[in-house]
Amino acid sequence: MAKRKKHKKHEEHIDESWLVPYADILTLLLALFIVLFATSSVDASKFKQLSTVFNEIFNGGTGVMEFQSPVPDTNPSNTESNIKVSGAKTGGANHEQEELREMQTKINQYIQDKQLTNKLGTKLSDEGLLVTIRDNVLFESGSADLRPEDRKISKDISNLLKMDTPRSVVISGHTDNVPIQTYRYDSNWDLSVMRAVNFMKILLENKKLDPEFFSAKGHGEFKPVASNKTSKGRAMNRRVEILIMPRAEAGN
Incomplete structure (x- = not known):
């Protein structure tokens, strides 16, 4: 009697070829949503970073999403107007300095004519x-x-x-570091403040000056311009200063 041949059972093979396009679709959808989210906030730096990443993912960083500004400036006059504003600020500041320099020349001429060079002095800076x-x-x-x-x-x-x-004018009083305590002034603070105030009052007796633009303050001994270890240095520290400031609109 012939023996029956045993047939081996073959496992059934499942076709998985559909997974490849499915995975590609998911990847593209994910990329689309990320791009939509990123561009919705219109952040140029983030957009550029995303562009670089996706270029590298899809084709080695070239061609697919070459970066461009998400919101291009279609108005070339914007750049021109910025330049004009910047130039106006610079021009205004230069004009202020020129006017203050003319005033310095006038004051220096007075100092020279009155032979007060050892008692008065001027200095021009960005502060005024x-x-x-x-x-x-x-x-x-x-x-x-x-x-x-x-x-x-x-x-x-x-x-x-x-x-x-008119410009803003600040009168400030300064002293040396020698302590003072009298029936009128408890400290160098008091003395410096009252010197500034009293000098300002004398200036404002001139009715052609507007008090609205004047202020006074005292620094005591805390802003010396020379060493308090010598009599000459202490004499330099005992002073009243007038700061004539640039007009506020020059810096706007």
Whole structure:
């Protein structure tokens, strides 16, 4: 009797070829949603980063999503207007400096004519025009009352501060570091403040000056310009300063 041949059972093979296009579709959809999300916030730097990543993923970084600004500037006048604004600011600042320089020349001429070079001085900086007056020009030691003989200098200075268009003017008082305590002034703070205020009052007796643009403050001994270890240095630190500031609109 012939033996029956045993037939081996073959496992059934499942066709998985559909997975490849399915995976490609999912990848493309994911990429689409990421791009839509990124571009919705219109962030140029993020857009550029995404562009680079997807270019590398799909074809080695070239061609598919070459970066361009998501919101191109279609108005070339924007750049031109920015340049004009910047130029206007620079021009305004230069004009301010030129006007302050003219005022410095006028004050320096007064100082020279009155032979006050050892008592008054000027300095021009970005903060404005600084006029320094040594305290021995205006006050007795330890006093904030202007000496009668020096009121003439104060009047002359007030005339030099007349401007067609007013600027802010800050009067500040300074002392050396020698402690002071009298029945009128408890400290160098008090003395420096009152010197600034009293000098400002004399200036504003000139009715051609607008008090709205003037202010006064005291620094005591805390902003020295020289060493307090010598008598010469202490004399330089005892001073009143007039800061004539650039007009505010020049910086806008």
